[in-house]
Amino acid sequence: MPFQARQLVAICGLVAMTNAASAACAVDERELKAKLGNAGFLIDDSLVPVSRPEPPKFPSVAVNWAIGGQVDILQIIAPNGAVADRVVLCAEPFGYFQPNALAWAKNFAFAPLPKDVPEKYRVYFLTVRFKLR
Amino acid sequence: MKSKLVSGGCVLALATGIAAAEAPTTSDAEAWPDRGSGWAEPMPKPMHKGDPGSYPLYAQTFGSEGSATIGFIIDKEGEKKAMLVLASSPSGVFEAACLDYVNSFIYAPQVKDGSLASRKWSYTCRFKLGS
Numbered sequence: 001m002p003f004q005a006r007q008l009v010a011i012c013g014l015v016a017m018t019n020a021a022s023a024a025c026a027v028d029e030r031e032l033k034a035k036l037g038n039a040g041f042l043i044d045d046s047l048v049p050v051s052r053p054e055p056p057k058f059p060s061v062a063v064n065w066a067i068g069g070q071v072d073i074l075q076i077i078a079p080n081g082a083v084a085d086r087v088v089l090c091a092e093p094f095g096y097f098q099p100n101a102l103a104w105a106k107n108f109a110f111a112p113l114p115k116d117v118p119e120k121y122r123v124y125f126l127t128v129r130f131k132l133r
Numbered sequence: 134m135k136s137k138l139v140s141g142g143c144v145l146a147l148a149t150g151i152a153a154a155e156a157p158t159t160s161d162a163e164a165w166p167d168r169g170s171g172w173a174e175p176m177p178k179p180m181h182k183g184d185p186g187s188y189p190l191y192a193q194t195f196g197s198e199g200s201a202t203i204g205f206i207i208d209k210e211g212e213k214k215a216m217l218v219l220a221s222s223p224s225g226v227f228e229a230a231c232l233d234y235v236n237s238f239i240y241a242p243q244v245k246d247g248s249l250a251s252r253k254w255s256y257t258c259r260f261k262l263g264s
Contacts, residue, residue: 039194039195040194041194059215059216060214060215061215061217074191076190076191084190085189085190085191085229085230086229087189087191087225087226087229088221088224088225088226088228088229089225090225091218091225094218095217095218095219096217098218098228098232099203099216099217099218099232102228102229102232103232103236105229106229106233121190
């Protein structure tokens with residue numbers, strides 16, 4: 001199954017949401033979810049952030065080299081709704097966009113787990129696209 | 134489980150069970166898109182380093198050890214900019230923790246040949262799980 005997470009496009013400050021699947025980064029989401037579920041993570045496909053920070057800046061190095069790119073990130077969500085960890089699933093091209101994408105992904109906020117639900121970490125898939133206009 | 138974040142060769146144990154390093158790091162001129170000067174020189178010691186934080190949760194869950202190398206420029210004012218991920222193993226797992234740690238570094242303005250100058254550096258974070 002191709003990776004079909006929420007997609008975000010950062011176009012030099014112009015931001016738009018899209019649900020288009022990534023062609024460059026093909027992550028088997030079903031397999032990854034099964035692995036995470038077996039490890040004790042709570043898989044909740046209805047999970048959405050309650051707040052997200054301002055869109056990431058376009059990296060100056062990438063502007064200088066006139067390149068765009070994409071970073072697929074797995075966010076680990078703590079029971080209190082804070083982002084506890086971020087894992088880069090794919091970065092194209094490697095190196096340029098992870099710092100800004102990961103810094104952005106750090107400050108998302110999610111709803112806390114209900115008190116009647118056993119405390120578990122949840123996961124959220126996020127794609128950040130950087131496009132030069 | 135006792136965990137360690139190490140870098141270079143020097144390990145400093147913290148109360149949280151995490152360890153961080155003071156040692157100089159590797160340079161990777163081939164991976165840097167703008168091959169300027171500064172790579173062959175020892176890395177300056179930051180005036181301040183933040184808390185390296187806890188061992189990355191995903192890595193701890195799956196028992197992963199590895200490293201990430203971050204490249205950056207220290208400008209004439211001592212500010213870090215133009216950060217890049219130069220290397221990561223296993224891919225993607227330790228980049229966020231290393232970036233957060235490197236972002237906590239505060240440097241003095243860099244002087245070269247008697248005048249302020251921008252410098253390129255890299256820093257490698259190594260992560261090891263304790264027994």
